[in-house]
Amino acid sequence: MWWKIVLFVVMSWVIIAAFVYPAPQQGIGEASRIFYFHVPQAWVAVLAFVVSMIASVRYLRKGDLLDDDRARVAAELGFLFCLLATVTGAFFAKVTWNSFWNWDPRETSIFVLLLIYGAYFALRSAIDGAEKRARLASVYAIFAFITMPFLVFVVPRVLPSLHPSDSVVDSSGKITMSSTTALVFFPSLAAFTILFIWVYWLGLKISVGQRRAAEEAVR
Amino acid sequence: MASPKSSYGLAAKSLAVLRKDILSEYRTRYAINAILLFGVTTLTVVSFAVGQIGLPADVYAALFWIIIFFSAMSGLAQVFVKEEESKTAIILKLTADPTPVYWGKLIFNFLLLTLLEVIITPLYFVMTDVVLHNAALFFTVLILGSIGLAGATTLIAAIISRASIKGALFAVLSFPILLPLLIGAIGGTKKALGPVEAPFAAASSELQLLVSYAVVMITASVLLFEFVWEE
Numbered sequence: 001m002w003w004k005i006v007l008f009v010v011m012s013w014v015i016i017a018a019f020v021y022p023a024p025q026q027g028i029g030e031a032s033r034i035f036y037f038h039v040p041q042a043w044v045a046v047l048a049f050v051v052s053m054i055a056s057v058r059y060l061r062k063g064d065l066l067d068d069d070r071a072r073v074a075a076e077l078g079f080l081f082c083l084l085a086t087v088t089g090a091f092f093a094k095v096t097w098n099s100f101w102n103w104d105p106r107e108t109s110i111f112v113l114l115l116i117y118g119a120y121f122a123l124r125s126a127i128d129g130a131e132k133r134a135r136l137a138s139v140y141a142i143f144a145f146i147t148m149p150f151l152v153f154v155v156p157r158v159l160p161s162l163h164p165s166d167s168v169v170d171s172s173g174k175i176t177m178s179s180t181t182a183l184v185f186f187p188s189l190a191a192f193t194i195l196f197i198w199v200y201w202l203g204l205k206i207s208v209g210q211r212r213a214a215e216e217a218v219r
Numbered sequence: 220m221a222s223p224k225s226s227y228g229l230a231a232k233s234l235a236v237l238r239k240d241i242l243s244e245y246r247t248r249y250a251i252n253a254i255l256l257f258g259v260t261t262l263t264v265v266s267f268a269v270g271q272i273g274l275p276a277d278v279y280a281a282l283f284w285i286i287i288f289f290s291a292m293s294g295l296a297q298v299f300v301k302e303e304e305s306k307t308a309i310i311l312k313l314t315a316d317p318t319p320v321y322w323g324k325l326i327f328n329f330l331l332l333t334l335l336e337v338i339i340t341p342l343y344f345v346m347t348d349v350v351l352h353n354a355a356l357f358f359t360v361l362i363l364g365s366i367g368l369a370g371a372t373t374l375i376a377a378i379i380s381r382a383s384i385k386g387a388l389f390a391v392l393s394f395p396i397l398l399p400l401l402i403g404a405i406g407g408t409k410k411a412l413g414p415v416e417a418p419f420a421a422a423s424s425e426l427q428l429l430v431s432y433a434v435v436m437i438t439a440s441v442l443l444f445e446f447v448w449e450e
Contacts (some may be wrong), residue, residue, distance in 0.1 A: 021427050060446050108398070114393040122391055126382040140392065143374060149400035154428050190238045207313045 007194045014188040021180055031095040034088055036184050040192035042085040045113060048078025048196065053145040056138035066208065068134035071141060072124070073203035077196060079117040086110050109151040116144045229319055236315060236323025240298065241330075248333060249301065254294030258339045258428040261286045266346035280408035284401055286343070287368070289390075290335055295372045296389040298324045299380035308380075312448065321373065321444040325437070328376075329369040336361060342405075353411045353418040360407035360422070363429040367400045371436040377447045396436075403428035 018036040023029060055070035089107065090100040101107060123140055127133040225236075225319050244250055263280050302308040311320060340361070344351060351357055372393050379388045407425035 040252045091431060099408075108402075111393045112398050117394055122388060123378070123382060126379075126384050126388055128383065132381060135446055136381060139374070139446050140378055143439060143443060144396055147396050147399055150428065150432060153426075154431075155402055207370055 003194065004198070007191060007198065010191045011195070014184060014191055017184045021184055023030050031092060034092050036188050038085060038088040038092060039185070040189045041081050041088065042110060043189060044192050045078050045082035045085050045110070045191065048074045048081060049113065049145065052078060052141055055142040059134055059138045065130060065134060065211070068138065069204055069207045071138060072169045073200055073207060075117055075120055075141070076117070076203065077200055079114070081196070082110065082114050082117060086114060105155050108155060111152055120144070229322070231325065232315060232319035233322035236320050237326050240323060240327045250294045250297035250401035251334065253297065254290050254331060254335050255338060257293040257337050258286060259342070261289055262339060262342055262346065269347070271348060273348065276349065277409050278410035279347060280405050280412055283343055283408060284405050286339060287336065288397070288401065290330060291368055291372065292393065293332060293389040295328050295369070295420065296376040296379060296385060298327055299376045300371070300385055303380045308385070312450070316440060317445045317448045320448060321441060325369055325373045328373050329365060332365045336365065349412060351412065352414050356410035356418045356422060357408065359426065360404055360411060360429065360443055363426065364400060367429055367433040368397065368441060369438060370433050371396050371400065374440040374444060374447065377444065381447070397408035400432050403432065414431060
């Protein structure tokens with residue numbers, strides 16, 4: 001219970017401070033405040049994909065359907081946060097680069113993540129039988145995860161980028177963020193992560209309950 | 220993994236699966252017809268629409284890979300779908316280990332793709348007025364791209380052959396996974412079509428991308444195939 005109160009306090013702080021504090025990047029102006037929400041959303045979208053992949057690996061090793069529920073719930077949340085990150089990113093792109101979409105490498109990779117989530121759900125809905133669905137969906141989640149390093153590390157070398165790459169750390173790994181920005185950004189990152197864990201846990205409880213109810217009905 | 224009871228090696232078993240697939244394809248010609256006719260149709264549409272306009276090399280490189288991608292999507296799933304539809308998958312599961320089945324199907328898909336390219340590539344240069352400046356780089360990118368394309372889609376084909384809506388799912392599941400490959404292949408082809416100094420050096424990052432993609436995806440497929448194939 002206590003951590004829900006902590007989450008409430010931190011989230012309130014983030015929402016207020018994000019609008020009251022000076023904008024993080026003076027050159028871009030007021031619009032750069034979206035950074036406080038956009039980056040944590042993208043982070044959660046990727047985190048959820050990692051959770052989903054780990055649960056998929058566990059399912060293939062142990063064959064426990066609970067791990068399949070973990071993978072699915074994480075993917076559902078990841079899809080939601082991925083959508084939010086894509087939309088906020090598109091608005092920010094419109095303000096700074098004057099177009100909603102221009103196939104910058106990070107736009108490409110977040111869009112591919114969105115497509116992977118979509119394909120994952122399409123695959124799940126097309127297979128009958130819980131065990132078979134869990135196994136094939138796990139294989140696809142792992143297979144798709146393996147392509148991410150190419151999109152994150154290799155494609156930016158082939159395509160030119162517009163993304164601000166030095167807003168958190170510069171190329172030598174030094175933190176370039178100002179201390180006031182960090183005071184909002186890191187709590188925001190933590191708040192979004194806790195929010196993800198909380199909703200993930202609720203979703204898992206619902207799906208476990210649903211499966212148990214279905215088993216009762218069969219009996 | 221070779222089972223201890225059998226005296227044949229992995230290569231011999233894979234070639235046996237490949238031989239069986241080529242034989243059954245020779246009798247029905249289903250996948251060849253689908254992939255070649257789709258390829259020629261798409262090529263005709265592209266040529267009819269933009270062939271004589273004289274667009275920059277970038278656009279021709281992208282169009283070429285769009286033709287290859289969609290033709291591949293129309294035929295490469297057949298290698299597993301036909302096993303499920305004709306109910307022969309169970310017999311294949313009983314008589315062969317998963318890994319040789321994967322290798323046999325992968326080589327079959329690669330050969331199918333090569334056949335498509337052998338027919339599409341000359342026609343493409345005839346029907347659009349694009350000039351090939353560097354043939355060696357072009358064919359290197361084409362072969363590496365085909366290995367990666369076949370390598371990534373063969374596992375997807377095995378997955379969708381077990382699902383209820385097969386045709387539409389294949390392209391949906393394959394596209395996000397193939398995107399890094401397509402970016403590298405289109406970039407490399409672009410450099411082969413345009414007048415570029417020292418083209419292999421200029422396209423080195425694309426070539427590295429294509430080689431590492433093919434190696435990683437085929438390795439992952441070999442490891443994961445067992446889970447898709449076994450009941």
